[in-house]
Amino acid sequence: MLVSELKPIGEILGSLRPGERVFVVACGGCAQTTGAGGEKAIQTLKSAVLEGEHPVVGALEIPFLCNKALIGLKLSRVRTTVDKAEVFVVASCGVGVQAVATVTGKPTVPASNTLYYGAFQGVWPAEERCARCGECVLAETGGICPLTVCPKGLLHGPCGGSYQGECELEPGRPCGWQKIYDRLAELGRLDLFEKFRPPKDRRRALDVPLSRRRTTLWDLEFWEE
């Protein structure tokens, strides 16, 4: 179970370019259970996006956004609207956002911050894809998570150890920042590569605050332990 919460609407709208045609996707799995997915998120996001004067060309709830095959199947049924969309706004954990970005090959904006995970970890291995940093930056990194794809978790491009697309850590391991660069180039968004990002708020990744421990989810999954 990955616990996420919706980002402030202003931040989501800030990641969209003026008049961009939006497709909203929400996870009906963990994200819905924790209140940041499902039909509720779709409604919130649709009205916010419309208010920000972006046309919404489509919206879809998919039971588990960490299941790439399922995303492909569901989206292929609404092919024509998917083709019209210029950007996907995704309410789910970071894994789901990355899955949508990979399947669609289009700019993808996370509507949520992923905070931590509980017992069930989704179909696409979560710990390899999302470090639950609580300040999701996937909108600026082509839908590839720099915190998990780069062993140093850098936020501004490759270190000196990146060579011919390989990471300094071990032979054969791709350099995450080369992947992000290539994806942003494909999306025509290299401007984002040269954007300054302030240091992360590490509190978000460290501990589960008391307020969260009082949720039903917490009770269900952690109480006895």
Added chain:
Amino acid sequence: MRLRERLAHGEFVITCEAAPPKGADVGPALEAVRKLAPKVHAFNVTDLQSSVLRMSSWALCALIKREGFEPILQMTCRDRNRLALQADLLGAWALGIENVLVLTGDHPVLGDHPQAMPVFDLDSVQLIAVIQALNSGRDLAGNELSGRTDFFVGAAVNPTAEPLEPHLAKLRLKAKLGIGFIQTQVVYDPQAFVRFVQKLDGVRVPMLVGIIPLKSAKMARFMNEHIAGVHVPEEIIKVMERAKTPEERRQRSVEICARIVRAVRPYCQGIHFMPMGWEDCVPDIVELAGI
């Protein structure tokens, strides 16, 4: 004259790496610095290079400063969080250290304490922004400081990185945040360096080109295989191979370096030596290159 003044005046500058000791005895490190000082304008003190434990960079910087020479503090993001980095920077300033070269740092698994926690709370771009904040009298959290620093900040780049574009983009971002000098990774192919300079458009920061004297053909091959982004051309390796005696190898190596220095000189504002134990070659290279 200080490094920043020399560069501002358009002087051609020589810097050289000085490694802190693996241990408590700074004698030999300082001795090497004293010997080189007549030919070198400033000494880069490495920060646990290759993630191998050594004495801290600021300590050797302070000792170099005490001897009357100019240090450049190398600072990586590998081992300290934002609190420790800022604390060390304030301390370094109080010890008279003015120049900082900001680096990401190698991953700890590559060094001699592979079990260590990789920190990387900030990255090199953010660390530059933090130093600019300290220079303006505030810390990263925006709190006002008693007295401000005035660090001269530098960044590193590999001119022969492949593909080059992401590294260029990162360098442009660093230049936007405010850097006063660039020191490059080692260059063995002057043409590749010139190509890099031509792509730099917009980045107008004095650049010092990295030089490492080759000890042998074997060292060249080793670097080609194991050091990311280092490429020694085959012709150079052949020249080293033909040298039979140690004296001959040293002589060839000095000639190779001098030739590279002469070739890159019109395109840069200085040379940055990384002698790796061959400190005594540096004056010979400088002389032969006619600097």
